[in-house]
Amino acid sequence: MAPDPRSVVLHFWVRDTGIGLDAEQIARLFQAFTQADSSTSRKYGGTGLGLTISKTLTELMGGRLWVDSAPGAGSTFHFTARFERQSEQDFERRKARRPEFQRRRVLVVDDNDSAREILGHMSTAFGLQVDVTDNGGSAVALSVLAHEKGRPYDMILLDWMMPELDGIATLKRLQAQPGLTLPKVVMVTAYGHSEAMQAAQHSGVGLAGVLTKPVTASTLFDTFNKVIGSTPFVEQTRQVVQRESIRSSAARLRGLKLLLVEDNAINQELAIDLLHNAGVEVTLAGNGQEAIDILAQQSFDAVLMDCQMPVMDGYTATSILRQDPRFATLPIIAMTANAMSRDRERVLAVGMNDHITKPLDVSTMFATIAKWAQPRADAAPAPVVAGAVPEPALSALEARRARTGRGGTPAEAAMPDLPGIQVRAGLRVMSGNVPFYQRMLRKFADSERDFVVQFRAAQALPQADAATRLAHTLKGLAGNLGARMLQDVATALEEASMAEPRDDDAIAAGLDAVGVELARVVEGIDRLVSGRAEGPDDSDAMTTAADAPAGADIPAILRQALLTMFEELAVLIENSDADAVDKAAECVERLRGSSLRAMAHAMSLALREYDFEKASASLVLMRRALA
16 A cells, blocks of 8 residues: 555554465355355355455555465465554643543442442543442442542442342332432443343333443443533544535635526536535526536536436436547536435446435535545635534534533524424434524425325326336435435335235335324424423424324334334344344234334334434334334
């Protein structure tokens, strides 16, 4: 690899003393589904796919993967990867934000000296104020004393299996203390996550979480962020990096002359607003044919091309343009709500340079355009709108604090939580522009509230893809606005519409799921417009008439079995366990023909991409429907 002062290549290796490999086996080792010993009675299991995936990942990170081995002498697997260097100034700024846990108090309770010392040391390193003890009785006494002094613990890390008084018994005793405000309790155990949760449930005690040993700094840090409710340091760092990336890329785009090819009015306005704010001159085309006609008369530095449009889609338009020598090198970048690898391959196959996925990420969008296009030297920069690159939207917690007068910004305070919408995610797409975001929400509600009627009408049209295109558009719009569950069920409906052979039951179930979630989202937006938006404490409790049909067709005898399955799935998803993929597929089959099948399918899709957060949101919706 060529040296680069902005990055560094690291070399890792793992050595074993196993059976070893000969030259022929090594030559086949990194092929998918290859075994060194492929006999049906082989002693050593595995498919060989893991090494293929690992090799691909290392190459994507600018490195390589190889092995040194000989029969009977074990193996040494090596890999390299390239990492960007962190500037000293950047490091100091991020490090200064580290004490977000200061003034938070944690009690570590573990009878094992080493475990107690490790947990205490890691907690202190994160900036928390830490007390430690080796038994449950002392933990109760310290908690009572801390409460009496007006300095109660925010959290207790409590070992489960301790002599005399175990973790469950300690927690029961804490709950029995009169007047004691119980801290958040996380059970720490060398046993399984599900076993600890079940033991707590059977004993009638509540846990804020479970940590399995060995506890790493990463899992402990994530637990603190989740349980105490602090803004994650990782998120703060991401905001810093995003803000700097947007500013850097936007500076390189000023004066760029760009053709935007997009048929949806909301997407048009959003993209134009973001690009104008960066000083980009934008011309609009409503479909691929219009784009070809405009390019025949004007020159542009780049084209942003939507893929799914009426009249002529982006794939066809790009293929036609690439046949003309005038446009052979013109940067054409796809904008699509499809993010699977097969979609990227199709984009590249027709001659596009790159793709930007929806929901839009401003930082990625600007960086991708800047990678392929530069304004001409004589270009006159379009005026940059004031506040074009604002601070990223705050966390949900900070937004709640702003609304209740406990910190935050006036902009966030003006934006309440909405049913079915992750406001923070939507604001991030809008570069934190609250009035613009609210305008986009109103336009979305007006244009999409009759989606179910429009979809059914499109099914009767001679154009086979008309209904599919509507689902695709809804998916992209929902993603841009932060309506992630609606995005998921719209994705499931789109895939059901494209499936061969056609499955009318799956389409109907998908449309029902979209109707339920869309009604919830639209009602929330209508409440916002009318000034009746629900607050953060009661938005989850809000119900609508449209919510009632979800799951109503599932017989009572099946409900309990499904709820048990959902409980098992919740544990697997919480642990980021790959077994959740198979369990979700089983769930989809159990829900065949029901109104919840599309939601289950959306969850299954998310798990197949190992997006456990998205899958968890789908599962919450299904559990709520059966409750």
